Amino acid sequence: MTAKPQRRIPATYMRGGTSKGVFFRLEDLPEAARVPGASRDALLMRVIGSPDPYGKHTDGMGGATSSTSKCVILSPSSVPDHDVDYLYGQVSIDTAFVDWSGNCGNLSSAVGPFAIANGLVDPSRVPENGHCIVRIWQANIGKTIIAHVPMTNGEVQETGDFELDGVTFPAAEIPLEFVDPSDDGDAGAMFPTGNLVDKLDVPGVGTFDVTLITAGIPTIFLRAADLGFDGTELQGAVNDDGALLAKLEAIRAAGAVRMGLIADASLASTRQHTPKVAWVAPPKAYTSSSGKAIAASDIDVLARAMSMGKLHHAMMGTASVAIATAAAVPGTLVNEAAGGGAPGVVLFGHPSGTLRAGADVKRVDGRWTVTRAVMSRSARVLMEGNVRVPPLD
Structure with a gap:
């Protein structure tokens, strides 16, 4: 058998709130994984190390918990008045499954910093100091998130004294606004049955x-x-x-x-x-x-x-x-x-x-209906470079 080398894919490993995930630019993914489907799911599962019957993720980037078995794909926004499209995949630990049905609110805090650092935000909108307003289109659920990312000397500020229970060390605070976060479906909008109880x-x-x-x-x-x-x-x-x-x-x-x-x-x-x-x-x-x-x-x-x-x-x-x-x-x-x-x-x-x-x-x-929800999180880059993935075919 002829051995095939691993593929190198540019990626960033980030903490966002009380979660961690592997972040990709859409353009850096193999061509077959740039569109939804089996190829994309197979790639992300192999990156994370799933499915793992041992429940450890020893052979992948996952952390064997729901908070650490996550992947994010970002691209220039396809929606007017937004900076970046944010697609989130929750990777199952012990089954061959990636769930695309919802958002990750914690990792939402890392989207703005990644977008700024990777040129997905118009440089003219990025201040030297203060806060950069990043307009995020959450593609899983079709909603807008606005991140207020602190900037110092032209770079995303990651260190600070903001403490978040569930995260060991303090970091810089990132306020998030979830705009119109309730459902728009016909089943009853925010309360699908039409009842409060x-x-x-x-x-x-x-x-x-x-x-x-x-x-x-x-x-x-x-x-x-x-x-x-x-x-x-x-x-x-x-x-x-x-x-x-x-x-x-x-x-x-x-x-x-x-x-x-x-x-x-x-x-x-x-x-x-x-x-x-x-x-x-x-x-x-x-x-x-x-x-x-x-x-x-x-x-x-x-x-x-x-x-x-x-x-x-x-x-x-x-x-x-x-x-x-x-x-x-x-x-x-x-x-x-x-x-x-x-x-x-x-x-x-x-x-x-x-x-x-x-x-x-x-x-x-x-x-x-809810017009806006707000909370603060923090985020930082843990590692950046290339993730290695064995051949999948």
């Missing part, structure tokens, strides 16, 4: 009160107490319990059907990234995964969310949009757990600590 029947599991919302990402919210939780759970209490994970996946599948995302619960495995399952509870003191003490008075609400079948170690950026939006709408389960009212900004507790997020909501023709 629904009864969800889950075969073999039970019936639950749920808030079904599409804002940032489709999300199924439940009361923590209805799951036997108190809202202070850390990863070990959930991820080591196979029966509990199966129960939560059954709830996710039933919710996906109810939201109109899939026709049958058996199809949930083809849409692993969305919807998310999350549970909320009124404030209560707990100790975060880093040992940080969180007092009940420090937060407005407790929130936990599942990602790719596991409890997330912190909170997904897109789910943070959903939390802030649902909290701002009186009558939802999140609003109930947060004490009612109509908060424009909510500070919630997650497994790694706390996070602040805000949302502007209003009623239009009798239906709720």
